[in-house]
Every structure is written in C-alpha cells, then in structure tokens.
Amino acid sequence: MQDKARYNDQQERLLLERSAAGDRQAFNTLYELSNKKVYGYIRKTLNNEADAEDVFVETFYEVWRSAKKFKGDSKVSSWMIGIARNLCMNHLKRNKPRDIPQDVVDYHEDEDMLDHKHRIDITRSALSALSMEHREILSLVLLPEFSYVQISELLKIPVNTVKTRVYYAKNALRKQLQGMGVTEDDI
Amino acid sequence: MTYDLEELKTMIPMYINGSMPEEQRAEFERQVKNNTDLAKELQFFSTVQAVIEDDMPDFDRLQRRVEQRIDVGSKQTGLGEWLRNTKASLQHWLAMPAVSWGAVAAQFLVIVVLVGQIQGQQEPAVYETLSGNAGLPQQATGERVNIVFVSDASMKAVAELLDTVQASAVSGPSVSGHMLVRLPPDAEVEEKLASLRQSKIVTLAEVAY
Numbered sequence: 185m186q187d188k189a190r191y192n193d194q195q196e197r198l199l200l201e202r203s204a205a206g207d208r209q210a211f212n213t214l215y216e217l218s219n220k221k222v223y224g225y226i227r228k229t230l231n232n233e234a235d236a237e238d239v240f241v242e243t244f245y246e247v248w249r250s251a252k253k254f255k256g257d258s259k260v261s262s263w264m265i266g267i268a269r270n271l272c273m274n275h276l277k278r279n280k281p282r283d284i285p286q287d288v289v290d291y292h293e294d295e296d297m298l299d300h301k302h303r304i305d306i307t308r309s310a311l312s313a314l315s316m317e318h319r320e321i322l323s324l325v326l327l328p329e330f331s332y333v334q335i336s337e338l339l340k341i342p343v344n345t346v347k348t349r350v351y352y353a354k355n356a357l358r359k360q361l362q363g364m365g366v367t368e369d370d371i
Numbered sequence: 372m373t374y375d376l377e378e379l380k381t382m383i384p385m386y387i388n389g390s391m392p393e394e395q396r397a398e399f400e401r402q403v404k405n406n407t408d409l410a411k412e413l414q415f416f417s418t419v420q421a422v423i424e425d426d427m428p429d430f431d432r433l434q435r436r437v438e439q440r441i442d443v444g445s446k447q448t449g450l451g452e453w454l455r456n457t458k459a460s461l462q463h464w465l466a467m468p469a470v471s472w473g474a475v476a477a478q479f480l481v482i483v484v485l486v487g488q489i490q491g492q493q494e495p496a497v498y499e500t501l502s503g504n505a506g507l508p509q510q511a512t513g514e515r516v517n518i519v520f521v522s523d524a525s526m527k528a529v530a531e532l533l534d535t536v537q538a539s540a541v542s543g544p545s546v547s548g549h550m551l552v553r554l555p556p557d558a559e560v561e562e563k564l565a566s567l568r569q570s571k572i573v574t575l576a577e578v579a580y
Contacts, residue, residue, distance in 0.1 A: 208438075215437065219430050224423045233428070240433060245440040300421075308422045325384035326420045332385065347381045357419070 192217070192329065196260035204251035211248055214260075219244075221261060221327050222268050228323035229272045231312055239275050243268040262334045265327065269320075269338065276316065310360040318353035325350050374402070379409055383416050513556045515541060515579040516564065520548040524572035532570050536563045551579055 196217060202210035222243055227236040246267050254263055311319060324335050325346075336343045361367070374382070379402055385391040386399055403409050464470055516538065520529060529544065533552060543550030554563050560578065567576035 208441075212434070215434055216430075219433070220424070220427060223427060223430075223433075227426050228423055233426075237428060237433060237436075241436045241440055244437040245444060248437075248441050249444065303418055304422055304425050307418050308425070311419065311422060322419055323423060326388050326416070326423055328388050329390045330388055331390040350381070350384065354415070358415075 193259045193261070197256070200247075200251050200254055200260050203248060204254070211251075214247075215244060218261060218264055221330075222264055225265055225320075225323045225327055226268050226272055228311065229269075229316060229320045230275065231316070231319060235275060235279070239268065239271045242271050246271065258337060259334060261327075261330065262338055265324075265330070266338055306361070306364065306366055307357075310357055310364060310366070313360050314353070314356055317349075318356045321346070321349045321353045322357070374398075376406065376409065379406075380412050383409075383413050386413070387416055387420055513539075513554045513558060514560050515551055515553050516560075516567070517575065517577050517579045518550045518552060518567060518573055519575035520544060520550065521572050521574055522548055524548065528572050532567070532572065536566050538563070548574070 196214060199210045199214040199217070203214060219240075223236065223240050226239050226243065227233070230236045230239060243264070247264055250267070254260070258266075311322070314322075321335075324330060324338070325332075332343045332346050335346045339346065341349075379399065382391060382395070382399060386396065391399065403413055465474070529550070533540065537555045537558065538552040541551040541553050554560060564576050564578070567573050
C-alpha cells in the first residue's frame, strides 16, 4: 500500500511538473488521478453540492496556475488539498455557511435493519448536520492515502491533536445519529 | 507489535484510506476479527467513507468547466499578470527597511519645506493706512499722543516735527490728517505736547488713551 502511495505521488509530481510546463494532457491525467479525493474533501467541508463544484473548479484552476510554485516539500495530494482548503475557507468567509442537512431522510422506527442505501442516506444526513470542523476532519482522515502526518502538516497541528479531533467528530456523528433514532448497530 | 484497543481505533481511518503501512495491516485485520468493538468501529467509518464516495459528481462535466476556466484565465493573464507582478514588486520593494525609512524621511523633508515656505510667505505686521506708513520709525514704549495735522502739511514737515520731539509714528497719518505717535519713554509729556501745539502744521495734540 505504501509502495502504491509512493508510486502515486511520484506519478503526480511528474504530471504536475509537466503541467507547469503547459502540458494540458498531463494536467488532465493529474485531474483524473486526484478528482475524487479533492471533490470528496470539498463536498463534505462545504456541505453543498453547487458550492462544492464551484470551489472544485477553482481549485484545479489554481493547481494549473500555481503548478510552477510547487516546492516539492510535501506530497502533491497534500498540496492540492491545501489549495482546496484555502478556497473552502475563503468561500465560507464570503458566504453564510449552509449547514443545512441535505436530503434529510425519515427513519422509520419499525425497520429492524437498514439496507445499504438507507444507511448511506441516514449517515449522509447526520454528517450534514455536523459542524464544518467535524465534517472537515472526517473527510480528511478518509481521503485516499492521506496519513495523520499529512493532515497534521495541512492543518498545522500535532498528530495527536488530529486524532483527538477525529475522536470528537466521530462522537458528534454518533450523537447526531442517536438523535435521529439510529444506533451504531444500524449503521 | 501489539496495540491497545484505543490505539487500534485511531488506526481505522488509515486502514480504510490505504495509508496504513503494510506491516501493520495484517496485525490490524487479525485484531478486527477477534474484537467486535473494533469491527463495529471499522464498519462505522466504512459507512462514512461510502457516503463521501457516493456524493461524486459528473467529473467529465466538471473537467470541461476547469478547461474553460483555464482558457478564460489565460486570456486575462496579460494585463492581470502585469498588474499582479507590478503590485508584488512594489510590495517587495516597499517592504525593504531602507526604502521604508527613506520614504518616511522624504515625507518629513517635504513637510519641513512646505512649512518653511508658508512661514516665509507671511509678511511682517505692518500698520496699513490710507496714506501708508511713510517709512517712519516705530517704538514700542513711551506715552502715545494723538496729533491732527493741517490738511496741507507736507510729509517732510511732519517728519521734521516728529524728529524735534523725538516721537515715533505708530499709525497714520490718515486722510483726515490724524496720526498716532509715541514719545520717548523718559520724555516730559507736557513739554512735548506744548512743542507740538506750537507748530503751525498741528491742529491738535493730546495724550492718547
């Protein structure tokens, strides 16, 4: 797994270098390799599909524009998520955060077991109701091949603080689910 | 290597996202099989990850938007880039201590020069009358005396008379012939007044109050 992560980073560095030289094909390949990761983070942080798409587009535009400025002292994915994070925070400062649960689902108490789709919908609803900080930390730790060290460097906090924030976010999510009448066993 | 339960729980996101070192994965998977609490926690995080992955958009459509954004951005680059570069250069240059202090010193100099010029333009206080001061000497002390001269008194006669009594002009003479003069500090006022009154060119000479 670590070899794969290292390979992916090497590949991304090469693609970014070529993008910096104006190679649109290389940039498109970099986009395909990283789009899910970047979008997943932005979507959960902003909690809104339309806003997430706008910030996503701006993120990759900024990646293209700033490719020459990449110093190589972090992974390419960390650097890109860092750009995404800055743009998310700028967006939230300019716009009132829409911490409104999207696709709120009614949970029927007489169901003993939730099917997969229902579990996803319930959890999505509960996640949407969390604070931006909780949503962000949960999306960061689940980003593909994103380590605690990378998150700690991105947020400029110690690794143990990252773990503590994950712990609190997880508990907040559990509490939210309980408030919706859902236990962890159901999820 | 063995881990306690809480430590294993913190490792769950790294296991799910693939960043867990290979040597830890086997041990972790073994622990999950033997610990229902850990297994539940793993399932919990897996569901959260599934939510994140489920919310993916049409990336082809977004890629077209990115390409359009880059194309638009490239067109704006010319002037925008120049402005940004100029601004960056100015900011960098002004941030240099020598330049900043130089600017402060230059501003101070400008203020000093301006203040100096304003003060230089200010004329000394001069008593202005209809006929002007006539360049007669002025003194700050001594009794002041009002004198009214005859209408045809010449400036030369006036100056000679004032010289005789050692008086200095304070103001006037006006069109009506009035003049305010000051006697010397130690002058005998009545004597001076008598001398003035005796003059043919004086119609009035009285102490001023």
